[in-house]
Amino acid sequence: MDRPQVVTENYANPVTCLFHVLFKAGALAFYILFSLFVKSFVIIFVITVFLAALDFWVVKNVSGRILVGMRWWNEIDDDGNSVWKFECLDGEALARMNKKDSWLFWWTLYLTAAAWLILGIFSLIRLEADYLLVVGVCLTLSIANIVGFTRCNKDAKKNIRGYFEGHAQNAITSRITSTLQSAFGVI
Numbered sequence: 001m002d003r004p005q006v007v008t009e010n011y012a013n014p015v016t017c018l019f020h021v022l023f024k025a026g027a028l029a030f031y032i033l034f035s036l037f038v039k040s041f042v043i044i045f046v047i048t049v050f051l052a053a054l055d056f057w058v059v060k061n062v063s064g065r066i067l068v069g070m071r072w073w074n075e076i077d078d079d080g081n082s083v084w085k086f087e088c089l090d091g092e093a094l095a096r097m098n099k100k101d102s103w104l105f106w107w108t109l110y111l112t113a114a115a116w117l118i119l120g121i122f123s124l125i126r127l128e129a130d131y132l133l134v135v136g137v138c139l140t141l142s143i144a145n146i147v148g149f150t151r152c153n154k155d156a157k158k159n160i161r162g163y164f165e166g167h168a169q170n171a172i173t174s175r176i177t178s179t180l181q182s183a184f185g186v187i
Helices: 014-037 041-068 091-095 099-125 129-183
Strands: 070-076 082-088
Touching (some): 014 041, 014 099, 014 129, 041 129
16 A cells, blocks of 8 residues: 655755744735734734745745755945845755755745735725725835845856866866776776
């Protein structure tokens, strides 16, 4: 009899994936449920923004590192200019990252921003400017992570490309060398 397939078998980091999704779902679920059933804007604002900030921090500093091997941050230099800093694993480590973990990371990142955008549109339609403020803060945090990781991903792709080009060049060189050695009888 076949054993039922466990969902976590395909993920290299199932606990990180779970918390990556739970923090996003927690902020969205709290906002939706409490805005339907509770009319205390202050409670909704504080807790929803707190949950979204936790999600932002977890994605930026924990799940981004573990699931896709990247991290980003922004610094202000001595001249007062904003400088983006990116950190990613080397090409070999990035090439070994689990594809399901990476897919879940990116999919939920964009889906969460889309959900906040839709909730913002509903707030506009209902003419609830105060709830639009909550959604605006949460959407800003989601978009900041999208921009940071997208920019970091461009650097990561350069690392992966360099890794594969280096391996391909080494393989071609060793193949040519061995062919020449065998052709000329060099031992």
